Structure formats: structure tokens, C-alpha cells
Amino acid sequence: MEQSEGEQESQPESHVDSKSSVKSLPGGEAHVKLEIKKHAVTDDYKLSKRVLGLGINGKVLECFNKETGQKCALKLLYDNPKARQEVEYHWRASGCPHIVHVLDVYENIHHGKRCLLIVMEWYAPAAASTKHCPLRGWSMEGGELFSRIQERGDQAFTEREASEIMRDIGTAIQYLHSMNIAHRDVKPENLLYTSKEKDTVLKLTDFGFAKETSVNALQTPCYTPYYVAPEVLGPEKYDKSCDMWSLGVITYILLCGFPPFYSNTGQAISPGMKRRIRMGQYGFPNPEWAEVSEEAKQLIRHLLKTDPTERMTVSQFMNHPWINRSMAVPPTPLHTARVLQEDKDHWDEVKEEMTSALATMRVDYDQVKIKDLKTSNNRLLNKRRKKQKQAGTSSAAPGCNNQ
Ligand code: I85
Numbered sequence: 001m002e003q004s005e006g007e008q009e010s011q012p013e014s015h016v017d018s019k020s021s022v023k024s025l026p027g028g029e030a031h032v033k034l035e036i037k038k039h040a041v042t043d044d045y046k047l048s049k050r051v052l053g054l055g056i057n058g059k060v061l062e063c064f065n066k067e068t069g070q071k072c073a074l075k076l077l078y079d080n081p082k083a084r085q086e087v088e089y090h091w092r093a094s095g096c097p098h099i100v101h102v103l104d105v106y107e108n109i110h111h112g113k114r115c116l117l118i119v120m121e122w123y124a125p126a127a128a129s130t131k132h133c134p135l136r137g138w139s140m141e142g143g144e145l146f147s148r149i150q151e152r153g154d155q156a157f158t159e160r161e162a163s164e165i166m167r168d169i170g171t172a173i174q175y176l177h178s179m180n181i182a183h184r185d186v187k188p189e190n191l192l193y194t195s196k197e198k199d200t201v202l203k204l205t206d207f208g209f210a211k212e213t214s215v216n217a218l219q220t221p222c223y224t225p226y227y228v229a230p231e232v233l234g235p236e237k238y239d240k241s242c243d244m245w246s247l248g249v250i251t252y253i254l255l256c257g258f259p260p261f262y263s264n265t266g267q268a269i270s271p272g273m274k275r276r277i278r279m280g281q282y283g284f285p286n287p288e289w290a291e292v293s294e295e296a297k298q299l300i301r302h303l304l305k306t307d308p309t310e311r312m313t314v315s316q317f318m319n320h321p322w323i324n325r326s327m328a329v330p331p332t333p334l335h336t337a338r339v340l341q342e343d344k345d346h347w348d349e350v351k352e353e354m355t356s357a358l359a360t361m362r363v364d365y366d367q368v369k370i371k372d373l374k375t376s377n378n379r380l381l382n383k384r385r386k387k388q389k390q391a392g393t394s395s396a397a398p399g400c401n402n403q
Contacts, residue, residue: 034087034088034091034092034105035105036087036105036106036107036116037104037105037106037107038106038107038108039106040106040108041063041074041104041106041108041117041119043066044065044066044067044104045063045064045065045066045072045074045119046063046064046066047061047062047063047074048061048062048063048064049061050062052073053189055075055205055206055208056185056206056208056209057077057078057082057083057086057208058075058076058077058078058083059075059076060073060074060075060076060120061073061074061075061076062074062122063119070122071122072103072119072120072121072122073100073119073120073121073122073123074117074118074119074120075117075118075120076110076115076116076117077115077116077117077118078113078114078115078116079107079113079114079115079116082208083116084116085207085210086118086207086208086210087102087105087116087118087207089181089207089210089212090102090118090205090207090210091105092179092181093172093175093176093179093181093207093210095175096171096172096175096176097171097201098168098169098171098172098175098201098202098203098204099172099175099176099203099204099205100120100121100123100192100203100204100205101120101121102118102119102120102121103119103120103121104118104119105117105118105119106119120205123192123194123203124194124195145165145188145191145192145193145202146188146253146340146347148193149254149336149337149340150337150340150341150344151337152337156333156334156337157254157333157334157336157337158331158332158333158334159255159292159293159296159329159330159331159332159334160326160327160329160330160331160332161331162251162254162255162296162334162336163296163322163323163326163329164326165202165254166247166250166251166254166322166323167318167323167324167326168201168202169186169191169202169204169247169250170247170314170317170318170323171318172202172203172204173186173204173243173244173247173314173317174314174315174317174318176210176243177213177240177243177313177314180212180213180214181210181211181212181213182210182211182213182239182240182242182243183204183207183209183210183243184209184210184211184239184242184243184358184361184362185206185208185209185210185358186204186243186246186247186250187246187250187351187354187355187358188250188253188351188354189206189351190204190205190206191203191204191205191250192204192205209358209362211239213239213240238308239362240313240314241308241309241311242308242358242361242362243314244303244311244312244313244314244317245303245304245308245311245361246354246358247303247317248260248300248302248303248304249261249304249354249357251296251299251300251303252282252300252304253336253350254334254336255288255289255292255296255300255334255336256288256289256292256334256335256336256339257288257334257335257336257337257338257339257340257342257343258288258339258343258350259350259353259354260282260300260304261273261276261277261281261282261353261357262349262350262353263349263353268349268352268353268355268356269353269356269357269360273353273357274360277306277357278306279306280304280305280306282304284297287335288334288335288339291332291333291334292332292334293322293329293330293332295320295321295322295329296322296329298322299312299317299320299322299323302316302320303317
């Protein structure tokens with residue numbers, strides 16, 4: 001890792017730098033604007049060969065702070081506008097106690113390529129279940145939420161515990177949504193179940209698909225407004241609702257050990273599964289669901305609503321009695337640990353299915369470019385322009401909001 005050369009050299013236009021502002025931490029202390037360090041990360045940290053996992057945009061390694069000896073996690077990304085956004089969103093979000101904390105960010109040259117390095121706080125999974133996979137290096141499986149539940153042999157996982165876990169994840173989502181950031185990749189692999197003394201804490205990570213939702217699509221040049229569907233004008237709700245759908249799926253799996261929608265064909269996402277997701281076809285089969293409270297099922301129904309505009313928002317979620325009164329949730333023993341254990345050979349498929357389903361939901365409205373009417377070469381428009389010219393008006397398209 002070398003330090004980044006020529007700071008003056010033309011840098012890829014960052015989409016986010018100007019927007020990063022002071023963020024406040026729960027304790028009231030202000031989290032300052034992100035400053036990307038340009039000197040070599042290896043000046044400050046000793047990188048280890050241990051791979052903690054592979055994210056969407058890059059791998060995560062273990063490293064050590066040279067001065068304090070503190071063990072950290074380092075994520076390596078190739079520098080591009082998408083990586084810059086990931087870094088910025090993760091930085092802004094890291095004031096939340098249920099989001100993996102970012103300590104430092106570096107910009108370095110690695111093998112001739114400009115890289116971004118995110119140094120994060122290192123979290124050890126709740127169970128010391130360090131699995132070693134000789135082919136892939138170190139596996140991070142042990143740190144993920146469901147592996148932890150699966151390993152609970154004798155002691156049954158309860159409905160109340162499920163409620164507490166969902167409240168933690170909800171807290172992270174609420175924090176993000178209040179800053180108008182949608183995570184859009186809330187899934188088991190991105191939930192680290194960690195332990196501090198006796199307490200276990202959930203941490204959400206990986207901002208590789210995060211998106212700012214406050215920017216109105218109409219502010220991008222000019223659409224051909226005649227055909228704009230209402231959902232294109234207001235993408236905000238959609239991006240956030242994707243996170244709410246994830247909360248529904250995770251709640252469901254926590255309560256029974258299997259997902260609400262799955263593919264029968266072995267494909268990551270089959271036509272049948274897509275249909276079932278679209279139609280909202282899932283059930284609460286017995287025996288797994290027999291003892292689960294009606295309140296929990298009602299919450300899931302609100303989260304898995306097929307119409308994103310009808311889906312529960314994060315504030316409604318946090319105010320739902322099953323979430324905000326975890327203590328009153330019955331400590332009913334669940335089938336989850338047994339089912340996860342029995343179906344463990346299929347867990348990789350379940351994860352793949354959730355990944356594909358999320359991808360289909362991340363409709364990127366940014367990519368829907370609406371034409372500039374002034375330069376549009378639409379036949380109908382041209383005809384109309386001609387007519388208007390003849391009539392002596394100058395406006396190209398009446399009714400277009402050419403601001
Ligand atoms: N600690 N998705 C799966 C990990 N501490 N991990 C992933 N994106 C990230 C890895 C691939 C999440 O942004 C990820 C990211 C950040 C981490 C992360 C951050 C801080 C950890 C991709 C561990 C860990 C620590 C001790 C033991 C073990 C794991 O991963 C285990 F035993 F499991 F191997």
C-alpha cells in the first residue's frame with residue numbers, strides 16, 4: 001500500500017464530499033466531516049492476512065493499530081464514485097450504536113490502482129465460533145446473526161429475544177432513514193452479532209448499496225413530464241420501503257428458521273418465487289408458527305405488504321407494541337434453532353435468494369433519465385413545435401416546466 005500520489009491530480013468527481021456535514025452522535029458529541037487520509041494506511045495499521053469476509057465492493061481484512069495495538073477491520077475498495085458513496089454513507093451512519101463504527105478512511109494506491117480503505121471497529125461474534133476454511137481463508141460465518149442462533153443447542157431461542165434483536169436492527173434503520181439514507185441491503189450477512197462483556201449487540205454493516213433518498217428525481221435535468229409515473233417522482237418512499245421488507249423477512253426467519261418466500265427449483269430466484277413475492281404469498285405454517293403471538297404475525301403482514309406505499313414505515317415499526325414493548329413479548333420457545341440446524345445445508349441458498357430478491361427491489365430511479373424537452377427529437381414534439389412556430393409562439397413545449 002502506497003500513499004496516494006499527486007493530490008492535485010484530477011480526482012474523480014465526488015458526489016458526496018460537499019454534502020458531508022457535521023453529524024451528531026447519540027451522546028451529543030459532533031461527528032465531524034469525513035477527512036480521507038492520503039498517507040499510507042500501513043503507516044498507521046499493520047494489516048494481517050486474515051480475511052474476515054467479502055463485501056459487495058471489497059474484502060474485509062483484520063488489521064492492528066500500530067500505536068495502540070487495537071484490533072480493527074479494514075475494508076478495501078477500488079476508488080470510484082460508488083465506493084466514495086459507500087464510504088460517505090457509512091461514515092455518516094457510524095454514530096449509531098447498531099451500525100459498525102468507522103474509525104478512519106484512507107485513499108492509497110495499491111497495485112497501481114487508487115483504493116479507498118475503510119478502517120472499522122473490530123467486532124467479535126457473540127459465540128467464539130471461529131471457523132477456518134482452508135480454501136477460502138477465514139470465514140466470517142460465525143459472526144452472523146443466524147449462525148449464532150443455530151448454534152444454540154439446549155437453550156431455546158425465544159420470541160422475546162427475537163423482538164429485542166428486531167428492535168436493535170430497527171434502531172439502525174431508523175437512524176439511517178432519519179438522515180434520508182436507505183441501506184437497501186439489509187440481510188443476514190450484513191448483521192454482525194457481537195458481544196461486549198455479557199451483552200450481545202447487533203451491528204449493521206456494508207453500505208455498498210446505500211442511497212440518499214431526499215434528492216428528488218425532478219431536480220435532475222428535465223423529464224418528459226407527460227409520461228412520468230407518480231412513483232418516479234417520489235422514489236424516496238420506495239428505497240426506504242426496501243429496508244422495511246428486509247425487516248419483515250428477517251423477523252419471519254427469526255421466528256421460525258425458514259424464509260417466507262423460497263425458490264423450489266434450486267435457482268437463486270425462480271419465476272415461482274418472484275410470483276409469490278409479488279403476490280405476497282406466504283403463510284405461517286404449523287408447527288413452527290403455532291405458538292407465535294398474533295402481534296408478531298400482524299407486524300410481519302405490515303412489513304411484507306406487496307405494495308411499497310402500504311408497507312409500514314420505520315417509525316411505525318419502532319412504535320409497534322411487539323417492538324417497543326419487548327419486555328411484554330412472551331418468552332415463548334421457538335423452533336428457530338432446530339430448523340436452522342436441520343436446514344443448514346440450505347442456508348447458502350436462503351442467503352442467495354434474499355440477495356437476488358433485494359436486487360430486484362433496488363430499482364435505481366437514478367438511472368431513469370428523463371429527456372430534456374429542449375433537445376428532445378420526439379416526432380410528436382417536433383410537430384407541435386412546427387405548429388407553434390407557425391402560430392408565432394416561442395415556447396417549445398407548452399406545459400413543460402423548463403426550470
Ligand atoms: N469482524 N458481510 C459478509 C467484521 N468486524 N464484515 C462483511 N461488508 C462489511 C463481510 C462479509 C459483512 O462492510 C463485513 C463488513 C464489515 C465486517 C466486519 C467489521 C468489523 C468484523 C462485508 C469479523 C470477525 C471477528 C472475529 C471473528 C470472526 C469474525 O468479521 C469469525 F469468527 F467469525 F470469523
